[in-house]
Amino acid sequence: MINWFKYSSPSSFYPLAGRLIPVFWMLAAILGAIGLYIGFFIAPTDAQQGEGYRIIFIHVPASWMSMFIYCVMAFWSLMGLTFNTRLSGMMTSALAPTGALFAFLSLWTGALWGKPMWGAWWVWDARLTSELILFFLYLGYMALHAAIDDPRRADRAGALLSLVGVVNVPIIYFSVKWWNTLHQGASVSLTRSPSMASTMLWGMLIMALAFWAYTIAVALMRARTIMLEREATSEWVKHLPDVKEIA
Amino acid sequence: MQTPFLAARNLRCVRGTQQLFENISLELNAGQWLYLQGENGAGKTSLLRILAGLALPAEGEVLWQNAPIAQQRSQYHQDLLYIGHHAGLKEDLTLTENLQALCRMDGVRSTDAAIRDALTRMGLAKRQHLPVRVLSAGQKRRGLLARTLLRPAKLWIMDEPFNALDVHAIADVQNLLKAHLTEGGMVVLTSHQTPDLGQDAPGFILNLSGAR
Amino acid sequence: MPLMAAYIAALQRDLLLVMRRKTEVLTALFFFVIVTTLLPLGIGPEPDLLRKIAPGAMWIAALLATLLGLQRLFAADHADGTLEQMVLSPEPLSVIVAGKITAHWLVCGLPLVFLAPVIGLQFDLSSDAIGILMLTLLVGTPLLSLIGAIGAALTLGARGSALLVSLLVLPLYIPTLIFGAGAVESYIAGLGATGHLSLLGALLILAAAFAPWATTAALRISLE
Numbered sequence: 001m002i003n004w005f006k007y008s009s010p011s012s013f014y015p016l017a018g019r020l021i022p023v024f025w026m027l028a029a030i031l032g033a034i035g036l037y038i039g040f041f042i043a044p045t046d047a048q049q050g051e052g053y054r055i056i057f058i059h060v061p062a063s064w065m066s067m068f069i070y071c072v073m074a075f076w077s078l079m080g081l082t083f084n085t086r087l088s089g090m091m092t093s094a095l096a097p098t099g100a101l102f103a104f105l106s107l108w109t110g111a112l113w114g115k116p117m118w119g120a121w122w123v124w125d126a127r128l129t130s131e132l133i134l135f136f137l138y139l140g141y142m143a144l145h146a147a148i149d150d151p152r153r154a155d156r157a158g159a160l161l162s163l164v165g166v167v168n169v170p171i172i173y174f175s176v177k178w179w180n181t182l183h184q185g186a187s188v189s190l191t192r193s194p195s196m197a198s199t200m201l202w203g204m205l206i207m208a209l210a211f212w213a214y215t216i217a218v219a220l221m222r223a224r225t226i227m228l229e230r231e232a233t234s235e236w237v238k239h240l241p242d243v244k245e246i247a
Numbered sequence: 248m249q250t251p252f253l254a255a256r257n258l259r260c261v262r263g264t265q266q267l268f269e270n271i272s273l274e275l276n277a278g279q280w281l282y283l284q285g286e287n288g289a290g291k292t293s294l295l296r297i298l299a300g301l302a303l304p305a306e307g308e309v310l311w312q313n314a315p316i317a318q319q320r321s322q323y324h325q326d327l328l329y330i331g332h333h334a335g336l337k338e339d340l341t342l343t344e345n346l347q348a349l350c351r352m353d354g355v356r357s358t359d360a361a362i363r364d365a366l367t368r369m370g371l372a373k374r375q376h377l378p379v380r381v382l383s384a385g386q387k388r389r390g391l392l393a394r395t396l397l398r399p400a401k402l403w404i405m406d407e408p409f410n411a412l413d414v415h416a417i418a419d420v421q422n423l424l425k426a427h428l429t430e431g432g433m434v435v436l437t438s439h440q441t442p443d444l445g446q447d448a449p450g451f452i453l454n455l456s457g458a459r
Numbered sequence: 460m461p462l463m464a465a466y467i468a469a470l471q472r473d474l475l476l477v478m479r480r481k482t483e484v485l486t487a488l489f490f491f492v493i494v495t496t497l498l499p500l501g502i503g504p505e506p507d508l509l510r511k512i513a514p515g516a517m518w519i520a521a522l523l524a525t526l527l528g529l530q531r532l533f534a535a536d537h538a539d540g541t542l543e544q545m546v547l548s549p550e551p552l553s554v555i556v557a558g559k560i561t562a563h564w565l566v567c568g569l570p571l572v573f574l575a576p577v578i579g580l581q582f583d584l585s586s587d588a589i590g591i592l593m594l595t596l597l598v599g600t601p602l603l604s605l606i607g608a609i610g611a612a613l614t615l616g617a618r619g620s621a622l623l624v625s626l627l628v629l630p631l632y633i634p635t636l637i638f639g640a641g642a643v644e645s646y647i648a649g650l651g652a653t654g655h656l657s658l659l660g661a662l663l664i665l666a667a668a669f670a671p672w673a674t675t676a677a678l679r680i681s682l683e
Contacts, residue, residue, distance in 0.1 A: 081676075084303070133630050140627045147617040150263055152305075156680045157613050161627065164609055164673055168631050171662070175634035178658075182641055230264060301543060302683045325549040333540025337472075339479040348475075351468030354461045354550045378479075 010227040011236035013087055017220040024217035031210035035061075038203035052116045056200075059109035061208035062102045063127070066134055067169075069099035069215060073141075074166035077159030087223075089155025090230075092162065093145050094222035098215050100138035106131050126180040130173045137165045151230055251276050252433060253298070253402060258307035260293050267293055268455055269306070275451075277401075280424070280434040280444060285455035291437040292332060292406055294455065298435060299329045299404050311402075328400035330408055335391045338380040342366060342390045345379060350397055357397050365396040370419070384411035392420060395427070403427060405436040465550035469558025477566050483531065484566050491524040491571055495578045506583045513582035514592060514643035518636050520578075521571050521596060525603040526625050528567030529611045532559060533678070537615050546682060553671040556678070560608045560671065568600030591646045598659045599639040605663075605670035606631050612677035634662060 039057030073092045080088030110128050111121045122128070141158055148154035231237050251274035259269035267290030275281055283291045296302040298309055300316045300323060309316050316323045336345045343362055350357040366375045369389040379387060388411055395403065403424075409417050424434055425444050436442065444450060477484055498516045499509055536542035545555050572593050579589035610628035614620040642655030 133633060136626070136630045140630065143623055143626050144613060144617065147614070147619055147623050149618075150683075152261070153680060153683050156683070157617075157677065160673065160677050160680060161613055164631070167669075168634075171634050172630070175637040175658075179637045179641060182645065232264065233266070299547060301546065321549050321551070324547050327547065329543070329547050331540050331543055333538075333543070335540040335544055337476060337539065337541060339476055340472075344475065348468055348472040349544060352465050352472070352545060352550060352555055353548050354465055 028213035035207035062106040066103035094219040103135040126177045254310040259305045261305040277431040283437040289455040326401040330405040365393040466558040469555040473562030494520040514640040518640040557671045564604040595639040605666040608674045615681035
């Protein structure tokens, strides 16, 4: 049983993260290559949508990731508020920009897909609208975190916000779906395509894993930078090999 | 060996990226007082807020009657009176209204007569129905200190209670503190001048300037 | 019951403070009126169009007016040190916070319910539609105060807090907006408003249970 709490202090987590980052970059590159290959070369041409549909191999995994990252942020927030560990806050704020990026990517690829399909760059489809609101939630977290000067307080306030957010996301999604059906809006569900060929599913799954590896790599990198910034005056930072060289 | 009422173990305080102090420990028994000294920015207010439970220390814990204060908030708050830096009063309300609201939100039953008496004892009888806005800084301070007479609390944590007070008022407040200590209460305070609480009252001085 | 006493004390204190500064309150109400007046000016005065956008427009104006009032919920108490005293009260902070939120609603939310008929007439809504609108505002504005309080508590002492609160709280207001405006639209369309109203009511109960507690946690964090 790995003693997780051993790694909950920045000084022991920093070197561990350093070793893991290249591993995850490699995973991301390999999985990404496989996923894109499947998506763009192996998966069959869709009968109705032609070649243009292939963008779902980026769009759908990006949506999944934006949602998943928000939940992971909520998990770390809960850990941070309960156990008062410094690392949890750093991980949450390290994940946020990547989550926002995926939300934005999802919206953008959704628009790129939508234009040839529905003739409009944006439709008020329930899922797209929910994705947009999720993007706002990410922006809100980042804005709050940036607006509070004290880093510990910023982490804790952000943690509470992300917990409140995660509880609200199902409510928001439900209300947007309700709103959509009431107004008979664009009822074309982006994933409602009849029984997806299994290759398509595999492609999306592998892309999702690639995105996940990328997220971990980037978040760890960001977290390490945050650790260095915050603990600049502490002993363990002064003794780091990369830091010693300059002195 | 009696258990100290108030105890703090290995407190460490970090503000932003700066460490203010570490390894601060203290103990306070009934009838004792603690005077926090230190230059500006040494962390006196931060320490007071940590002791009051308003702020969390980066490390260490504060104990009241041998239990962490986080686990007994309601009880600790009942035994504690905190007088902070700020005025602590609403400018648009009168002293009487302020004290009434504070008492009721604290769950303390206090009659109008009791509030009137408290304000009279603090020399504010003529000012009790004026909006706090028009009072001087010293009068506002005395008004806030009137709370000590309305709420029986064992521990008084005070951040510069003598601020803006003239010589007479300072003497009055010192008498107030002495009486509290004689009854078995405790005081933790900061001040720009060393308070004179009499020869009998056992006091400690904690100087934060060297504790980085 | 001491809990009720603390709740009422907080409520009374905030109401008393408002009485001493009546103009601040009226500004929020006038804001509501002005925003709803801007819409026909911006969109055009055709009665059919106005009737269609009325529920949504009035609900959005209500959202914005409530947001404006959130500035006053904790910031003043934080500045003069009275918030610290409340946090250190032996009574549960969530009870005191609930009192303050109620005061906020009474000052910023409830008046909107009474202003609704006046504005509704400007938009040529039928009188029973106005009635439904008032009902949705009655149930929904406490929701806005409850959710908004969390945002106000989180942004205490943060830079640019006025705009920041809006960014944090508006996404969370969306379900209330959808069900509130939707109830009126649904009623006008002949489908009845009960579904929406019950959902709104359920959200209110959820928020009443959850929000004071979350606000309390946010206040403690902001005061650290």
